[in-house]
Amino acid sequence: MIEVTLLGTGSPIPDPARAGPSTLVRAGGQTFLVDCGRAVLQRLAAAGSAANQLSALLLTHLHSDHIADLGDVLITRWISTFGPDPAPLPIIGPPGTAAAVQAMLTAFGHDIGYRIAHHADLTGPPQVQVSEYTDGTVWDTAEVRVLAAPTDHRPVAPTIGFRVEHAGASVVLAGDTVPCASLDTLAAGAGALVHTVIRKDLVDAVPLQRIRDICDYHSTVEQAADTAARAGVGILILTHYVPAMVPGTEDQWRALAAARFGRQIELGDDLHRVQVHPGVCVRPAG
Ligand SMILES: [Zn+2]
Ligand SMILES: [Zn+2]
Numbered sequence: 001m002i003e004v005t006l007l008g009t010g011s012p013i014p015d016p017a018r019a020g021p022s023t024l025v026r027a028g029g030q031t032f033l034v035d036c037g038r039a040v041l042q043r044l045a046a047a048g049s050a051a052n053q054l055s056a057l058l059l060t061h062l063h064s065d066h067i068a069d070l071g072d073v074l075i076t077r078w079i080s081t082f083g084p085d086p087a088p089l090p091i092i093g094p095p096g097t098a099a100a101v102q103a104m105l106t107a108f109g110h111d112i113g114y115r116i117a118h119h120a121d122l123t124g125p126p127q128v129q130v131s132e133y134t135d136g137t138v139w140d141t142a143e144v145r146v147l148a149a150p151t152d153h154r155p156v157a158p159t160i161g162f163r164v165e166h167a168g169a170s171v172v173l174a175g176d177t178v179p180c181a182s183l184d185t186l187a188a189g190a191g192a193l194v195h196t197v198i199r200k201d202l203v204d205a206v207p208l209q210r211i212r213d214i215c216d217y218h219s220t221v222e223q224a225a226d227t228a229a230r231a232g233v234g235i236l237i238l239t240h241y242v243p244a245m246v247p248g249t250e251d252q253w254r255a256l257a258a259a260r261f262g263r264q265i266e267l268g269d270d271l272h273r274v275q276v277h278p279g280v281c282v283r284p285a286g
Contacts, residue, residue: 001275001278009272019270028143037068051072051080088128089127092132093130152179170276195236220256
């Protein structure tokens with residue numbers, strides 16, 4: 001079984017009830033943080049985990065809302081890992097990730113210096129192991145395999161989605177993307193697809209072109225549902241709601257997806273949790 005927890009279902013627009021984009025995936029005793037938006041570590045604590053328990057950080061792309069709290073993840077993991085010679089944190093993302101991580105460590109250079117000066121047992125800066133991919137197998141252990149494939153979020157490029165596989169169960173995390181063939185291939189037959197979505201009908205009504213621009217490079221709820229249907233996934237999990245899903249309107253969002261995708265649809269608030277079992281889970285008709 002793979003467990004998916006929506007840590008942050010928000011977007012770049014701050015919302016009092018929704019943290020920034022981030023998803024927790026637990027499989028085979030391993031813990032993957034996918035993107036690390038605003039307030040990620042508070043939601044991670046609420047989900048019963050912590051920065052020092054992460055097996056790896058996976059980044060779909062380098063948009064600010066998806067890496068807003070990268071510095072917090074790096075520093076907090078560093079200062080809350082107490083054994084000698086802590087293993088480096090594996091960070092897997094698209095080209096550009098190493099430079100972004102290095103720049104974040106540089107930005108926190110004063111803090112890193114203060115803490116090394118203060119604590120005798122902190123002898124070096126946070127250790128990271130950054131790997132950049134646009135596709136292929138990015139993680140391969142006895143229990144868990146993770147694949148990556150290109151997505152289409154242009155002009156943001158390159159961007160990637162991930163497929164986490166464990167004991168016959170599989171979860172695909174699309175990140176921000178418009179529909180594309182490589183995502184369809186990555187998601188084919190997966191147990192679940194976690195997809196970021198916008199409501200074009202609501203965004204188009206905003207009298208600000210910069211807000212309406214959002215529609216250019218994101219999938220609508222309907223498009224995400226079409227992708228899920230084409231790929232034949234078992235569960236469609238919607239997140240990163242633009243605009244923020246107003247309480248009481250969940251059924252509107254669900255109905256837009258259900259018109260295109262007849263299987264299980266999950267959406268909700270931060271910390272919504274979904275269990276994905278081996279094989280494709282089909283909700284009985286009726
Ligand atoms: Zn983005
Ligand atoms: Zn985003």
